[in-house]
Amino acid sequence: MSRPRKVHVKSFGCQMNVYDSNRMADTLAPAGFTETASPEDADLVILNTCHIREKAAEKVYSEIGRIREMKEAAARDGRHMMIAVAGCVAQAEGKEIIRRASTVDLVVGSQNYHRLPDMVARAQSGQKVVDTEFPVDDKFDVLAAPKRDVIAKRGISAFVTVQEGCDKFCTFCVVPYTRGVEVSRPVEKIVAEVERLAEAGVREVTLIGQNVNAYHGLESGGRPSTLGQLLRRLAQVPGILRLRYTTSHPRDMDDDLVATHAELPALMPYVHLPVQSGSDRILAAMNRKHTRRNYLDVIARLRAGRADLAFTSDFIVGFPGETETDLRDSLALIDEVGFAGAFSFMYSPRPGTPAAEMDHQVPPEEKSERLQRLQAAITRHQRNFNLGFAGRTIDVLLEKPGRLPGQLVGRSPYLQAVQVMAPAELIGSIKRVTITEVGTNSLFGTLADETRAPVLAAAGA
Numbered sequence: 140m141s142r143p144r145k146v147h148v149k150s151f152g153c154q155m156n157v158y159d160s161n162r163m164a165d166t167l168a169p170a171g172f173t174e175t176a177s178p179e180d181a182d183l184v185i186l187n188t189c190h191i192r193e194k195a196a197e198k199v200y201s202e203i204g205r206i207r208e209m210k211e212a213a214a215r216d217g218r219h220m221m222i223a224v225a226g227c228v229a230q231a232e233g234k235e236i237i238r239r240a241s242t243v244d245l246v247v248g249s250q251n252y253h254r255l256p257d258m259v260a261r262a263q264s265g266q267k268v269v270d271t272e273f274p275v276d277d278k279f280d281v282l283a284a285p286k287r288d289v290i291a292k293r294g295i296s297a298f299v300t301v302q303e304g305c306d307k308f309c310t311f312c313v314v315p316y317t318r319g320v321e322v323s324r325p326v327e328k329i330v331a332e333v334e335r336l337a338e339a340g341v342r343e344v345t346l347i348g349q350n351v352n353a354y355h356g357l358e359s360g361g362r363p364s365t366l367g368q369l370l371r372r373l374a375q376v377p378g379i380l381r382l383r384y385t386t387s388h389p390r391d392m393d394d395d396l397v398a399t400h401a402e403l404p405a406l407m408p409y410v411h412l413p414v415q416s417g418s419d420r421i422l423a424a425m426n427r428k429h430t431r432r433n434y435l436d437v438i439a440r441l442r443a444g445r446a447d448l449a450f451t452s453d454f455i456v457g458f459p460g461e462t463e464t465d466l467r468d469s470l471a472l473i474d475e476v477g478f479a480g481a482f483s484f485m486y487s488p489r490p491g492t493p494a495a496e497m498d499h500q501v502p503p504e505e506k507s508e509r510l511q512r513l514q515a516a517i518t519r520h521q522r523n524f525n526l527g528f529a530g531r532t533i534d535v536l537l538e539k540p541g542r543l544p545g546q547l548v549g550r551s552p553y554l555q556a557v558q559v560m561a562p563a564e565l566i567g568s569i570k571r572v573t574i575t576e577v578g579t580n581s582l583f584g585t586l587a588d589e590t591r592a593p594v595l596a597a598a599g600a
């Protein structure tokens with residue numbers, strides 16, 4: 140065992156980025172690194188970056204500046220601090236990062252986290268180390284598993300990557316370049332990871348992937364499994380009460396997954412299904428491979444199987460060539476589906492993607508005005524969705540202490556935060572909660588009398 144050192148990992152990106160941050164910390168543990176929440180006293184600071192939009196990438200360089208000051212302060216105290224840049228900006232920019240910010244000691248791409256201990260050892264001896272190759276070996280086979288106490292500290296809800304990369308090549312998106320081709324992990328590896336999490340107290344698992352419903356990992360017999368089959372298998376793991384998955388592509392929503400929603404109680408009735416635009420013309424220019432009609436059909440199929448399903452989505456406004464009519468198509472789609480929430484973004488040209496080179500880029504003021512209109516529509520639906528829960532009794536998975544003494548905070552099936560007065564020993568269990576008040580960011584409720592017949596949850600969209 141090496142001498143004890145501290146690592147601070149900061150995530151800037153999506154859920155997979157957060158999952159990767161944990162796996163990097165786990166992989167460095169055998170080399171003597173323990174995690175610290177404060178960068179100041181860390182021996183190694185890892186910035187796990189996101190490249191999806193301009194602002195996300197720019198944030199990285201201002202953060203490097205901030206950490207550089209800490210590194211200089213540490214050096215004045217005779218302490219050597221290393222700075223690593225990981226994630227999708229690292230994958231896209233590689234050694235350019237060290238050219239632009241010479242304080243950075245190592246750059247590790249999204250497929251090379253298993254090589255970190257060796258890279259850190261080399262950087263320790265003063266070398267600048269860059270590894271952004273897409274390796275032939277599978278990082279998941281080498282990445283160290285977290286210890287039981289580490290899992291427990293991270294809470295009762297965990298992410299597990301089951302699929303990574305993307306072959307869809309939407310014309311606006313960097314992910315196929317920063318995460319590589321679509322790869323699914325084998326079923327048994329995922330089951331083993333979920334069993335380990337459950338044994339350490341995890342009760343809810345969210346399966347993650349850039350195109351998670353394109354999952355086709357092999358079963359031990361060598362047959363490919365669908366995401367639906369994987370979910371059914373994981374629902375049998377003792378201790379696992381809830382399952383979720385994200386992010387799906389409308390084209391990969393197969394009948395088996397639709398049926399799984401109808402039949403598997405542990406699978407939460409809440410689906411994130413990015414559409415990006417309600418205009419067929421823009422969807423074609425985006426190379427989304429689905430039309431507005433296809434999207435609405437997928438929603439109808441899912442709802443036919445399970446009426447209480449609620450949907451969230453992602454929208455982009457100001458894609459090159461987008462007109463007022465196209466925007467109205469998006470606004471109309473929001474009304475037609477009645478989303479429980481959605482993320483919306485101004486189109487951000489990403490270097491090397493086809494859309495960045497397209498004519499008729501939309502001016503920033505126009506994008507910003509359209510974003511406000513779109514967000515107002517989404518907010519209206521989200522508020523209605525939440526207000527529909529007043530007075531209802533729903534299942535809440537209690538997660539951790541709440542804001543007030545004696546209070547716990549949990550999650551509804553729709554990921555709404557629910558604040559409820561309840562004893563700490565209920566953390567990790569699902570309780571019936573009657574919603575008494577709907578706030579802006581949370582629902583408030585009281586524990587329901589469990590002797591009464593349960594009230595079936597129905598979407599209040």
Ligand code: SAH
Pocket residue numbers: 191192311312313314348349350386387388413415453454455484485486487488489
């Ligand atoms: N794999 C997922 C999401 C990937 S990125 C999917 O296929 O939907 C998350 C979201 O970021 C996207 O859904 C999209 O809305 C947004 N996004 C991606 N590239 C963008 C860009 N260049 N400009 C603005 N938003 C973008």
Ligand code: SF4
Pocket residue numbers: 305306307308309312313314315349350388
């Ligand atoms: Fe990006 Fe499109 Fe792939 Fe999603 S499906 S990750 S938006 S290229």
Ligand code: F3S
Pocket residue numbers: 151152153154155156188189190191226227313314317318
């Ligand atoms: Fe960002 Fe990479 Fe995730 S670009 S959104 S961290 S896949």
